Amino acid sequence: MDALKKGWFSEICTLWPGMCLSLEVEEILHSEKSKYQDIMVLKTKSHGRVLTLDGIIQCTEADEFSYQEMISYLPLCSHPCPKKVLIIGGGDGGVAREVAKHPDVETIIQCEIDQRVVELSKEFLPFMATGFENPKLSLHIGDGFKFMGEHQREFDVIITDSSDPVGPAEALFEERYFHLMKNALRDGGIICSQAENIWGGSGLDIANRVYKYCQTLFSSAAYGYCLVPTYPTGLIGFVLGSLDSKTNFKEPLRILSNEEQEQMKLRYYSPDIHRSAFVLPRFARKVME
Structure with a gap:
């Protein structure tokens, strides 16, 4: 949840030091920790619904x-x-x-x-x-x-x-x-x-x-x-x-x-x-x- 601040989701990953992508979030549709990873589904302002795993964007409805x-x-x-x-x-x-x-x-x-x-x-x-x-x-x-x-x-x-x-x-x-x-x-x-x-x-x-x-x-x-x-x-x-x-x-x-x-x-x-x-x-x- 640290990636969510002031209504924005930011993808922060050690593979990409010094850079991140941020999306404005309208609603957290779901958040849980499964047996394998942290899963979130977000409703964003610009890219529709977004799936993240361990804080990394997997897919967005827009692209x-x-x-x-x-x-x-x-x-x-x-x-x-x-x-x-x-x-x-x-x-x-x-x-x-x-x-x-x-x-x-x-x-x-x-x-x-x-x-x-x-x-x-x-x-x-x-x-x-x-x-x-x-x-x-x-x-x-x-x-x-x-x-x-x-x-x-x-x-x-x-x-x-x-x-x-x-x-x-x-x-x-x-x-x-x-x-x-x-x-x-x-x-x-x-x-x-x-x-x-x-x-x-x-x-x-x-x-x-x-x-x-x-x-x-x-x-x-x-x-x-x-x-x-x-x-x-x-x-x-x-x-x-x-x-x-x-x-x-x-x-x-x-x-x-x-x-x-x-x-x-x-x-x-x-x-x-x-x-x-x-x-x-x-x-x-x-x-x-």
């Missing part, structure tokens, strides 16, 4: 779609036929909402460690939690490490929608986690994980570290990003890895037509945005390539 669409369609549109998808994390339901829209996806398995995040998202964030209602989805409450260790060579695409590498999500940024993902993929499978950003604090170091994991373990690898105004520095990155050496993440394999984009109600992702996501500024390219 969540950019992250959900990009972490979903960058890998899905890079795979020739992504029939079976695993989502690790994503307790707000946003990634499941987007993955279920993809025409080729038949089965979605989601593993989220904190059941309270799912329950509270269904109650307060229905615009995202609608993903849990899709018949393609089966939800498993439990540890992602253990789950993947029990599922070998099973998935076409694995998407890790994690919070920042502090608290329960820290293990999802370790090399052994990427080994588990690799082993859980079918031939030609693809992974996509949240990978911080290239600006400020520890961002570039973390992004480069997990990108190196992908380069080492997978036949093809890439780092891309999208714009999310309420995330630190205004953007968030993703690392992608493929077991197929012919995969070119910078050119979408599945081109969604304008009609499909309209039917899917996409607001951020497009084939052109897909291509541009992998164009890094010179300073980041020198470090990561």
Whole structure:
């Protein structure tokens, strides 16, 4: 609650020393400490409803779609036929909402460690939690490490929608986690994980570290990003890895037509945005390539 002063929420995190984002709060809709983390749902003046975990913004009603669409369609549109998808994390339901829209996806398995995040998202964030209602989805409450260790060579695409590498999500940024993902993929499978950003604090170091994991373990690898105004520095990155050496993440394999984009109600992702996501500024390219 220290982050709430005089009607404003401020995101203060050791990963981003010397900077924070503040949002004016109209109402605290919910606040509790679950088994794993502090959870708050806020009604803000400028960004609608906001979910925070351990004082860090996870999503806002105003801009969540950019992250959900990009972490979903960058890998899905890079795979020739992504029939079976695993989502690790994503307790707000946003990634499941987007993955279920993809025409080729038949089965979605989601593993989220904190059941309270799912329950509270269904109650307060229905615009995202609608993903849990899709018949393609089966939800498993439990540890992602253990789950993947029990599922070998099973998935076409694995998407890790994690919070920042502090608290329960820290293990999802370790090399052994990427080994588990690799082993859980079918031939030609693809992974996509949240990978911080290239600006400020520890961002570039973390992004480069997990990108190196992908380069080492997978036949093809890439780092891309999208714009999310309420995330630190205004953007968030993703690392992608493929077991197929012919995969070119910078050119979408599945081109969604304008009609499909309209039917899917996409607001951020497009084939052109897909291509541009992998164009890094010179300073980041020198470090990561």
